[in-house]
Amino acid sequence: MAGQMLRRWESFYGAFDPVDAAIEAADPDQFSRHVFRCARGDLLGRLCSAADDDQAERICGILDDMMAESLETLRLVPSSTPEAPVSTELAESVRALREHGSERVRLLARGIVSGWEASVQDQDDGAKVTPATPMKKP
Structure with missing residues (x-):
């Protein structure tokens, strides 16, 4: 089962790097x-x-918690504001986490992606130019 646990995390482990980079970009110190x-x-x-399935499961639980904490931090740092660009790698990684085995990770990832989509929508709505009403001649 330890092999199963490793496979469970294998596709998501790489998501830590772009999440960390985005968090650090807000303020490296x-x-x-x-x-x-x-x-x-x-x-x-x-x-x-891991020596047995129980140990592997506990370790995966800790990794799940670490990812959830990373996503929560990403959500809160200034770099995730609508004005800050989101890298493609970060966007793809967080979107992939919406399919993670941990419900907490899935919910946080979905919330972050929804927030990004809403901010893009808000920017698009704000950027629309409405034609000026022609002034009537006196």
Whole structure:
């Protein structure tokens, strides 16, 4: 089962990098993700060498929680405001997380994507130019 757990996370593990990059872009000093990267690397190593299914499941649960916390941080940092561009890699990664095995991760990812879509819609609506009403001649 440890192999199953690894496969479960394999397609989503790469999402951490663009999420971390977007968080750090807001303020590299305040939002450094170095410690989180090290912890995730350790967890991935432990998942690969998990002795039994229970241990593998616990590690996956921790990775799920780490992804949820990363998404929550992404949602809150200034870099995710409508004025900030969203990289293609970040958008694709977060969209893929809408299919994650953890309900919390799925909901957070869906909320972030919905927020992005709403901000794009708001920008589009605000950018529409309405023709001026012609002035009547006196």
